[in-house]
Amino acid sequence: MAKKNNKEFIESIQSGYPDKEKSIFLGSGMFEEKIAAEAHVSIPLSTLNRHGLIAGATGTGKTKTLQLLAEGLSRAGVPVLLMDIKGDLSGIAAEGEKKESVEKRAEEIGAAWKEEGFSVEFLTLSAEPGAKLRATVTEFGPILFSRILSLNDTQTGVISLIFKYCDDLGIPLLDLKDIKKALQYLTNEGKEEIEKEYGAISSSSASTILRKIVELESQGGEIFFGEPSFDVEDLLVKDGKGRGKINIIRLTDIQSKPRLFSTFMLSLLTEIYGNFPEEGDLEKPKLVIFIDEAHLVFDEASKTLVDQIESIVRLIRSKGVGVFFCTQSPTDVPSPILAQLGLKVQHALRAFTANDRKAIKEASENYPITEFYDIDEEITKMGIGEAFITALSPKGVPTPLVRTFLLPPSSRMDVLTKDEIDKIIDDSPLVKKYSKELDRESAYEILEKKLQSYAESEEEEEKETNGNSPKKEKRKKQKEDPSFIEQLSKNPLARDVGRTVAKEVTRGLLGMLGVSSTKKTRRKKTGLFGL
Structure with a gap:
């Protein structure tokens, strides 16, 4: 149980999560079930190439947190790559709906909220509409x-x-x-x-x-x-306002094809690593990749393949690239990879069985020790849009764990209509660039x-x-x-x-x-x- 008072809690949050311009504001801290509006939780942009995890049970708000982070990165001029397995991230291209519940939540957090849409490109590695992602053997x-x-x-x-x-x-x-x-x-x-x-x-x-x-x-x-091969430099585009483009890979028909998904993931990360120059420490990342339903990457991956992904995650941050895994439980991500993740956002977990309680116990041990929360107990009581958060400070030191009341995304918290998607695809320069498949003479024809x-x-x-x-x-x-x-x-x-x-x-x-x-x-x- 908590051992300190509200004032000490607020001071610890303010020192651990500095509210600066070069950061992404996520929400305000909670102490003893109350919101401390002055205890802002803001993640420094300079640490977002240290990777991250967004975890929690179904329906607890993981996707909206992912959306909130993607919006903040785009505003800061950082391009984003989202892997949309469930098909519910397209709404980021449209303005959010102003509702009483949304405005009330923002007021409780002590922050302004404004509806806003973002510049989006749709990509695909299957039959879904969008710019085709291909690579040669x-x-x-x-x-x-x-x-x-x-x-x-x-x-x-x-x-x-x-x-x-x-x-x-x-x-x-x-x-x-x-x-x-x-x-x-x-x-x-x-x-x-x-x-x-x-x-x-x-x-x-x-x-x-x-x-x-x-x-x-x-x-x-x-x-x-096949060809044409996708050029990863096309992921680094900004829109006319200087905001980072949000590239959404539509993967709604990939859930039954985990081998293809893990193949694509490893090839993409490897090609980015091979193409991008060494950057050292940057004020903000060059690109941030969010992998929704990340367990699909690892479910059928061999140990060798997992080792390869671990190596890439370990090395790719020097290229100014951050990788975020979004899944139900931290245990879905192999321990060696989990150890590389600097930002951890833990939404509620539900304890219905003995195995669930064991998983909660294991999940709580992935977070810094805190004097303000009984993590095992509170992790099951958090509501929608609440999460335990720990990040890295600009000096690379883990920040205090804080139960956070999260700000709603500014963009639509729902999917686009088919007509809206078709319009974005029709106007896309990338779709035109990669729409025509090449089939020139190669090994098949020669042999x-x-x-x-x-x-x-x-x-x-x-x-x-x-x-x-x-x-x-x-x-x-x-x-x-x-x-x-x-x-x-x-x-x-x-x-x-x-x-x-x-x-x-x-x-x-x-x-x-x-x-x-x-x-x-x-x-x-x-x-x-x-x-």
Whole structure:
């Protein structure tokens, strides 16, 4: 139970949560069930690249807190990326509705409230309307691609062999049908061609890899992999008023596809890390990413994939990027990642079972010790729009834990209508930029031609054999001279791509390609997003 009086409580909040211009105001502190309007809880912008957590039971106000933070960041000129799983974040584009309950809440908190809408872009990695988010298989690199498929070391070696073979010959691996065709070719007709220089591929490994790729396809992977690749610099746009754009990824049809979601998340974070320069300590972050229903990232992720996400979260803050996980319980987020999160917003948890009480006990231990609250008890009693909050001060010191009465968002606390969404999409420059899917010649087409060449050669051999004139030496010459490699090397496009791959593509962090330099080179050459 609380051991100190209201005055001491207010003083501790005022010293721990300085109310400055360079901060986001969230609400006012509560002590013994009463609101202390002068005890403002304001989160310093300079600490929001230290990541965060928004947790709480269904219906306790997590999404509105996420909305409140996104609004504050946009006002400060910080672009935001929201992953909208439930489809209830689109309302941030429209002004909120002035209601008596909203104005009364703002008055109790001791703050002004004004209805306000924000500039929004809709993105999608599925069939939802919006700017399409795509990436090529090549950009993933063999290590990351293998980890997405949960392959063992031997199978990862096969994927590395395929990437090496295609890199050497300048054969683009753009989508999943490309990697499938390359696997088919190198384990059948092209087997002899690669054994001396690259090594053999066992049929059992090839079969396992193929099954894993088909599984990824079944979760929508064929939509995600391809061209044009999305340029993460497009997430850093500001509107005409200097406010950060709020990019909303519509993911309402992704809940049943956790593998695709975790694949996308890791690739996005890795590409941002690879493209953005080191920034050091900034007055405010360059970009903040909110992952709603974050348990979907981890539910079916392998330990290796979780380790990769942990590494990226640990490192990406030096690029000026903050990552916030929004979920029901802190236990949904693996402990090593949870330990990296500087801001924690804990809404109410409900204790209906013994397991619920155990989870509450565990959740309460993730927060600083406080002399003002009995966390285990109060965490079950908080109402909608109330939360325990602890952040980092500008000096990096955890602030006192405070039960906070949160300010309502200024934007609409409901979804947009279909007509409103359609208008935003029709006016979007990003939708126009990424609407047309490219399907240029890549591994599938190149290797399909090679397979047809083999089929024609075998047909000729069969005719010669049936005519009692085997001509073995001639057949041998047909197979070996000119070789497929020599044919490709005479192709100007293949030579150009080969030089680009050999000279400018470096395997970066986590086995992912150095996409920044690669994409810049590609754009200089073609003005497009491909090779």
